């Protein structure tokens with residue numbers, strides 16, 4: 001250990017490194033490139049990862065939607081092709097029977113899945129927009145950002161069947177002047193006036209509402225459009241630790257039983273499982289991550305092997321010098337140690353330079369992609385443990401690869417080394 | 422200082438074996454200046470390398486300063502070389518990217534002498550060989566004679582018991598050779614034991630004893646009247 005901290009040891013090493021500048025530079029470039037690729041790739045992947053996360057923030061990523069279609073099998077006296085209708089009581093039943101459900105929101109909409117969007121007007125201004133009938137709990141499943149001064153639908157709205165609505169950004173822009181505050185004003189829908197209680201921001205997420213919808217309390221919607229207990233579809237969020245795919249199956253099984261649908265009928269109920277979609281997307285990011293790790297490490301290893309090779313050549317070139325050193329009293333351990341340290345030192349310097357360069361490039365990418373919301377790419381960083389493990393692996397590899405030239409340097413007898421031309 | 426008894430050495434090359442040293446016996450006392458002579462290929466270097474523990478004999482005894490030299494592993498040999506022996510080579514063997522003073526202090530580095538002391542000692546020996554003002558020059562900036570002086574300073578720096586010189590004037594013109602021999606004689610005058618391998622009679626005559634090798638045996642071993650090199654040097 002003393003050997004490593006000895007200033008003279010380092011002088012010997014710097015001496016021999018300085019002696020072969022070109023060799024040293026070429027060597028360093030190999031490893032530097034490897035670690036650079038590793039850092040840049042895994043940082044970029046992390047950026048993509050963060051980007052996906054940003055894209056889907058606000059949506060519970062263990063959520064799903066369930067809706068009805070027509071049956072594809074006859075069952076219990078019913079003919080094939082029967083339309084099934086979800087009811088409010090289904091929500092109750094699902095919640096009671098399936099404890100993995102954290103939130104369930106029955107939803108209705110007019111103007112998206114069939115039916116033309118109703119006209120909404122305010123004074124002379126009119127527009128056609130999708131209208132949703134929602135439970136306040138939908139905000140827990142698919143978060144809406146409400147502009148200052150406004151609010152989302154609440155329980156009181158539900159109980160009193162209040163004629164209130166939350167409107168999308170575009171609806172506000174269409175129906176209100178720039179300097180107007182829509183909160184508190186009224187819009188007319190189906191000859192009924194609704195008071196605007198909030199304006200939601202356009203979301204970068206995927207959702208049904210977009211920025212051109214109105215959201216009414218479920219109870220009010222029911223009354224206005226006379227939909228009774230009918231439900232368009234359910235939005236369901238599972239608890240974090242729940243298995244969403246299993247839950248999706250359970251939900252459908254239960255609904256089939258309640259609606260007398262053949263247990264094997266795959267068409268009667270449709271569903272979309274965000275959890276699964278997420279898993280795929282993040283699986284993709286993970287794959288990228290793995291690829292970058294793999295490519296980075298392969299390049300690093302190639303670089304380290306290049307160091308080993310170049311050291312081997314240099315040891316051959318220096319055979320005579322090493323012979324002289326041994327004639328002057330250098331023990332094999334000292335000769336070996338010097339070459340090993342040279343190898344590790346070169347690897348480390350190259351690695352650190354590569355990390356700095358990689359970080360620099362990531363910073364540039366970050367600046368370029370900032371503000372562009374179209375590309376899912378945010379804050380590309382490489383976790384510190386990655387960097388340290390990369391450095392650690394390089395030290396280990398540098399040592400291992402250095403062993404070859406070190407052994408070669410001492411395997412030759414001093415007398416043969418001195419004879420070498 | 423050196424006791425050699427029945428020393429044998431042969432080189433094996435494939436199925437052939439070349440018997441180079443065929444039973445050498447030699448005793449050298451402290452303070453001697455011995456020339457080892459013989460025609461090219463007579464085994465002079467082989468003998469010197471064995472004395473220098475750079476190579477091993479096949480059989481025979483070798484005692485250096487009352488220490489029996491046998492069963493050496495490379496680490497032990499390195500330590501002995503460092504402690505007992507100073508080498509001077511025909512081709513100088515200076516490390517070309519190190520300055521004169523760095524070259525001279527190298528054996529001290531392997532002796533684990535601290536840096537300051539190393540610098541002082543190296544400078545002191547450079548002064549002894551008359552190259553103090555060349556301390557910070559690289560070997561490439563020195564003449565052949567100067568290089569050999571640096572090599573001599575390096576051999577002396579570790580304060581060895583014995584100096585071993587193989588054709589130390591072989592690469593030098595005769596004037597420079599005599600200057601180098603003058604230095605060798607001065608060092609010997611101070612009591613250092615020195616062995617000089619040479620095939621040049623005038624160099625051999627500047628020693629105090631001449632050992633002749635022929636066909637792997639010592640054919641002649643005489644003490645001679647030393648010719649002072651200074652007579653040839655202006």
Ligand SMILES: Nc1ncnc2c1ncn2[C@@H]1O[C@H](COP(=O)(O)OP(=O)(O)O)[C@@H](O)[C@H]1O
Pocket residue numbers: 432433434439441459460461462463464465466467468
């Ligand atoms: N490493 C070796 N392998 C085989 N033969 C060698 C080796 N070294 C020296 N020889 C042979 O041994 C003989 C003595 O060599 P050497 O001791 O160098 O002679 P000198 O120094 O007197 O010229 C020569 O014939 C030489 O060819």
Ligand SMILES: [Mg+2]
Pocket residue numbers: 465466467
């Ligand atoms: Mg020779």
